[in-house]
Amino acid sequence: MSPTDLAVQQQQARSGAQRVVNDFSIQVATVNGSGSQTANMVLLRSILLMGVPVSGKNMFPSNIAGLPTWYTIRASKRGYIARKKEVDFLVAMNAETAKEDVLTLEPGAAVVYDEPLKLSALRNDLVFYPVPFDTLVKPVCPDAKLRRLVKNMIYPGILAKLLGIDLALMEKALGKQLGKKAKAVVLNAAALKAGFDYAEANFTKQAPYSLEAMNETAGKILIEGNQAAAIGCMMAGVTVVAWYPITPSSSLCESLIGYMKKYRVDKDGKATFAVVQAEDEIASLGMVIGASWAGARAMTATAGPGISLMGEFAGLAYYAETPAVIFDVQRVGPSTGLPTRTAQGDLLQIAFLSHGDTKHLMLIPCSVEECYTMAQDAFELAEQFQTPVFVMMDLDLGMNNWMADGFKYPTAPINRGKLLTKAKLAEIGEWGRYKDVDGDGIAYRTIPGDGLPASFTRGSGHNAKGQYSERPDDYVENMDRLNRKFATARRFVPKPVVQTNPKAKVGFVGYGTSHFAIEESRDQLREETKVETSYFRLRAYPFTDDLAAFVDAHERVYVIEQNRDAQLLQLMKLELTPDRQKKLQSVLHYNGLPIDARSITDEVLAREGFDVAKKTATRMSAGTAGGE
Amino acid sequence: MATPVKMNRIGLEPQIYKGGKTTLCAGCGHNAISERIIDAFYEMGIDPKQVIKLSGIGCSSKSPAYFLGGSHGFNAVHGRMPSVGTGALLANHKLIAIGISGDGDTGAIGIGQFVHLMRRNLPIVYIIEDNGCYGLTKGQFSPTADLGSKLKTGVVNDLPPIDTCALAIELGATFVGRSFSGDKKQLLSLLKAALAHRGTVMLDVISPCVTFNDHEGSTKSYAYAKEHDDPVEDVTFVPYFEDISVDYEPGSTQEVTMHDGSKLYLKKLEEDYDPTDKLIAIRRLHETARRGEFATGLIYIEPDRDDFLTLLNVVDEPLATLPLDRVRPGREALEEIMEGLR
Numbered sequence: 015m016s017p018t019d020l021a022v023q024q025q026q027a028r029s030g031a032q033r034v035v036n037d038f039s040i041q042v043a044t045v046n047g048s049g050s051q052t053a054n055m056v057l058l059r060s061i062l063l064m065g066v067p068v069s070g071k072n073m074f075p076s077n078i079a080g081l082p083t084w085y086t087i088r089a090s091k092r093g094y095i096a097r098k099k100e101v102d103f104l105v106a107m108n109a110e111t112a113k114e115d116v117l118t119l120e121p122g123a124a125v126v127y128d129e130p131l132k133l134s135a136l137r138n139d140l141v142f143y144p145v146p147f148d149t150l151v152k153p154v155c156p157d158a159k160l161r162r163l164v165k166n167m168i169y170p171g172i173l174a175k176l177l178g179i180d181l182a183l184m185e186k187a188l189g190k191q192l193g194k195k196a197k198a199v200v201l202n203a204a205a206l207k208a209g210f211d212y213a214e215a216n217f218t219k220q221a222p223y224s225l226e227a228m229n230e231t232a233g234k235i236l237i238e239g240n241q242a243a244a245i246g247c248m249m250a251g252v253t254v255v256a257w258y259p260i261t262p263s264s265s266l267c268e269s270l271i272g273y274m275k276k277y278r279v280d281k282d283g284k285a286t287f288a289v290v291q292a293e294d295e296i297a298s299l300g301m302v303i304g305a306s307w308a309g310a311r312a313m314t315a316t317a318g319p320g321i322s323l324m325g326e327f328a329g330l331a332y333y334a335e336t337p338a339v340i341f342d343v344q345r346v347g348p349s350t351g352l353p354t355r356t357a358q359g360d361l362l363q364i365a366f367l368s369h370g371d372t373k374h375l376m377l378i379p380c381s382v383e384e385c386y387t388m389a390q391d392a393f394e395l396a397e398q399f400q401t402p403v404f405v406m407m408d409l410d411l412g413m414n415n416w417m418a419d420g421f422k423y424p425t426a427p428i429n430r431g432k433l434l435t436k437a438k439l440a441e442i443g444e445w446g447r448y449k450d451v452d453g454d455g456i457a458y459r460t461i462p463g464d465g466l467p468a469s470f471t472r473g474s475g476h477n478a479k480g481q482y483s484e485r486p487d488d489y490v491e492n493m494d495r496l497n498r499k500f501a502t503a504r505r506f507v508p509k510p511v512v513q514t515n516p517k518a519k520v521g522f523v524g525y526g527t528s529h530f531a532i533e534e535s536r537d538q539l540r541e542e543t544k545v546e547t548s549y550f551r552l553r554a555y556p557f558t559d560d561l562a563a564f565v566d567a568h569e570r571v572y573v574i575e576q577n578r579d580a581q582l583l584q585l586m587k588l589e590l591t592p593d594r595q596k597k598l599q600s601v602l603h604y605n606g607l608p609i610d611a612r613s614i615t616d617e618v619l620a621r622e623g624f625d626v627a628k629k630t631a632t633r634m635s636a637g638t639a640g641g642e
Numbered sequence: 643m644a645t646p647v648k649m650n651r652i653g654l655e656p657q658i659y660k661g662g663k664t665t666l667c668a669g670c671g672h673n674a675i676s677e678r679i680i681d682a683f684y685e686m687g688i689d690p691k692q693v694i695k696l697s698g699i700g701c702s703s704k705s706p707a708y709f710l711g712g713s714h715g716f717n718a719v720h721g722r723m724p725s726v727g728t729g730a731l732l733a734n735h736k737l738i739a740i741g742i743s744g745d746g747d748t749g750a751i752g753i754g755q756f757v758h759l760m761r762r763n764l765p766i767v768y769i770i771e772d773n774g775c776y777g778l779t780k781g782q783f784s785p786t787a788d789l790g791s792k793l794k795t796g797v798v799n800d801l802p803p804i805d806t807c808a809l810a811i812e813l814g815a816t817f818v819g820r821s822f823s824g825d826k827k828q829l830l831s832l833l834k835a836a837l838a839h840r841g842t843v844m845l846d847v848i849s850p851c852v853t854f855n856d857h858e859g860s861t862k863s864y865a866y867a868k869e870h871d872d873p874v875e876d877v878t879f880v881p882y883f884e885d886i887s888v889d890y891e892p893g894s895t896q897e898v899t900m901h902d903g904s905k906l907y908l909k910k911l912e913e914d915y916d917p918t919d920k921l922i923a924i925r926r927l928h929e930t931a932r933r934g935e936f937a938t939g940l941i942y943i944e945p946d947r948d949d950f951l952t953l954l955n956v957v958d959e960p961l962a963t964l965p966l967d968r969v970r971p972g973r974e975a976l977e978e979i980m981e982g983l984r
């Protein structure tokens with residue numbers, strides 16, 4: 015039997031497939047815990063080494079081993095790094111999902127599969143490449159126990175041949191991935207070669223997809239958002255870290271620990287930081303508040319369930335006015351929901367987290383670069399405003415691999431905010447912990463051990479001097495000052511990035527990881543239907559003043575979010591006048607997968623009155639909807 | 643001739659150690675404990691500027707406002723003072739921390755943080771002002787209420803109490819004592835010794851709530867506490883800075899040398915008691931409780947185990963105030979990290 019399906023060859027010949035260069039997505043379907051992550055990273059990195067813009071996304075189960083997992087790699091000569099909705103090239107290694115994975119492909123897609131799965135009979139509009147992985151791995155890996163892992167390094171070899179990746183480059187990527195583990199490098203390099211040789215001997219190239227060297231990735235790094243944020247925290251001079259493990263935030267603290275052990279330990283072995291794995295998220299935030307109160311730069315990282323537990327302490331910190339930096343790497347729903355899938359679902363929860371009147375600063379990075387810079391901004395703002403600052407990441411950003419320019423070394427010194435000094439005390443005469451000396455709502459604070467006047471820190475019932483008070487006028491004065499402080503923050507949080515197109519009637523408002531899909535969607539709209547758009551990328555809460563002006567400049571404003579309840583739009587409504595509110599419409603995506611451009615484009619076109627032939631909803635695309 | 647002003651060894655007057663005027667009920671045991679805390683800090687000659695006072699929520703947790711007015715204080719949320727104290731000490735390990743909690747604040751909502759505080763052996767003096775009820779929410783039972791103890795309304799507690807001392811010993815606290823707010827001498831000795839200890843001090847101090855739990859039928863009333871207090875030894879504490887030699891008959895008194903060189907002389911009462919032996923300590927707690935009494939004094943001590951901050955091996959200066967060049971790695975570090983990611 016010929017390894018490639020004859021019927022398909024004929025079909026391909028009929029349709030005269032054009033070559034598709036540096037613009038496609040590969041999806042690898044495996045079982046988690048099978049070592050496929052190394053193989054995927056080798057594939058990803060070798061494309062990067064070819065100079066072709068690339069991104070990788072992991073869709074994994076809440077499980078340690080044995081459940082299906084998908085990894086998508088997207089090569090894009092135009093530099094698009096959002097998830098691509100369509101899968102162009104499938105590597106089917108998982109018997110459990112293979113059938114459905116194949117059935118949901120678009121016509122013309124290619125499939126490399128484990129031969130015993132017998133997938134080629136399922137469809138006749140795809141290109142199939144069956145590979146006898148078990149037969150190939152035996153001579154490469156004499157140790158039967160290791161075979162299950164090494165087997166997965168064969169498919170990058172196959173793809174290297176089919177897509178046109180230089181095997182030497184792939185071996186270089188492998189070396190980078192495995193580092194000093196020499197034995198493992200030899201074993202896996204042999205597997206790569208076995209795959210490459212098999213493909214060379216048995217396949218003729220059928221599918222149109224191929225890679226060609228470009229020069230778009232020189233100097234680029236590949237990094238996960240959590241790692242990027244960790245580097246930012248270290249550069250911001252964090253000294254106290256308290257955390258409780260939770261996906262998708264754990265790797266933020268874990269990589270921070272790794273970096274700090276390397277770069278923040280003195281020659282005598284003593285650390286310039288302390289990390290505590292707390293008993294829960296309540297204790298994590300309690301420790302952060304205690305440490306910040308005593309003058310340290312302190313942080314924690316968590317996900318939605320942890321944020322819920324932190325509610326009471328977040329309110330205390332707001333009223334007691336202690337800094338705190340909290341990373342929320344957002345994920346879907348409760349712990350038994352889709353904890354390993356992405357969402358932007360904690361915005362509303364955090365904006366008003368706690369009881370009584372509370373509102374919090376949020377910074378919303380869209381990229382790994384912004385994870386790095388906003389981590390630093392967060393510490394500055396938390397100390398400047400003496401309040402909790404939440405960095406709103408998400409699983410897609412935190413745990414996936416993103417290509418970026420190397421990070422820039424921070425040039426500004428650290429600003430510890432309004433810490434009282436002897437000189438300042440002499441200047442202002444009498445100090446009161448909550449006295450608004452400068453009219454910006456921010457009071458001067460002292461820290462234990464500094465020798466300056468002390469204060470007794472508590473929640474809301476205090477006067478400007480920091481004394482216990484239940485007087486109505488003291489309470490109101492304090493509440494109004496807190497409001498002034500929040501208003502001041504509008505001028506200091508990261509500004510939005512606004513691209514105004516004078517021809518555009520349509521404006522997009524988006525934030526966080528939706529950014530890359532939005533950019534691509536704007537290109538699609540312009541190129542496919544000549545619909546011009548403007549774009550307001552929100553980067554912080556409270557909003558800056560230019561949001562209203564953006565709404566005024568457009569007839570319709572689509573607020574694009576990765577949640578069901580239009581959480582940002584709700585927040586915007588609180589600040590915009592009714593006539594402005596009427597212009598807002600939601601484009602929502604909430605199926606657990608990162609948002610993609612095509613979903614946005616189709617939804618917007620439909621709303622704009624175009625006749626969009628809706629593609630059959632696939633398993634992966636459910637849960638995209640409009641609202642409002 | 644002017645009367646010489648009374649001063650302690652660091653030249654501070656007793657007045658400095660006082661706090662705001664109490665707002666607790668007249669006669670509340672918590673007030674008596676505040677008085678002893680004032681005495682202990684004064685007599686130990688500790689600079690209030692180096693002290694932090696922490697508490698949760700409750701009548702008891704209000705009391706840090708009533709001692710050491712010149713120290714920073716943090717009135718946290720209900721049951722979560724341990725985490726705030728831990729954070730503060732991580733930031734600055736030179737601070738001297740005293741935490742005040744209640745039996746509800748510790749035994750109910752805060753039991754989780756209490757457990758982990760004890761485990762970590764954080765250097766803090768943690769005091770439970772134990773009245774067997776929730777004072778601030780008007781007299782409900784707390785988890786330290788004894789089996790059969792009665793509320794004013796006649797409701798009888800039918801759940802066994804949590805013995806916070808036994809728990810603390812089991813979990814790893816290195817200085818565990820119990821006392822009674824009405825026993826000035828014992829409480830003061832224990833507090834002073836506590837301040838000389840490096841590690842977690844857990845003191846459970848029976849502190850009657852005169853408003854809600856001081857009646858007949860309550861096992862946390864003044865009368866009951868006075869009658870059922872069963873000291874395990876007679877405690878004499880001699881701080882390192884006092885040159886006093888104590889004469890004692892070998893065999894009748896146990897001498898313990900503390901971390902800072904201070905000495906504890908524990909005069910044995912009716913039986914041989916060894917507070918450095920965990921099993922003896924826990925057995926004694928249980929035996930006394932079985933008789934309907936409560937053991938007081940220094941129940942357990944482990945004078946030289948490494949505390950949490952030592953284990954973390956941080957630099958000698960407080961982390962909070964390290965200058966920029968100590969906390970931001972150089973350009974080469976960032977470049978090295980970036981190169982590794984290319």
Ligand SMILES: Cc1ncc(C[n+]2csc(CCOP(=O)(O)OP(=O)(O)O)c2C)c(N)n1
Nearest residue numbers: 700701702720744745746747775776777778
């Ligand atoms: C989260 C939360 N739940 C409930 C309360 C109400 N509350 C205040 S004090 C208290 C009990 C205090 O009892 P205890 O710690 O024994 O202190 P005491 O007043 O007896 O000294 C309770 C339940 C609260 N403040 N916070």
Ligand code: SF4
Nearest residue numbers: 667670701777851852
């Ligand atoms: S209610 Fe009880 S515990 Fe509270 S202050 Fe009064 S006597 Fe003390």
Ligand SMILES: [Mg+2]
Nearest residue numbers: 744745773775
């Ligand atoms: Mg109580």
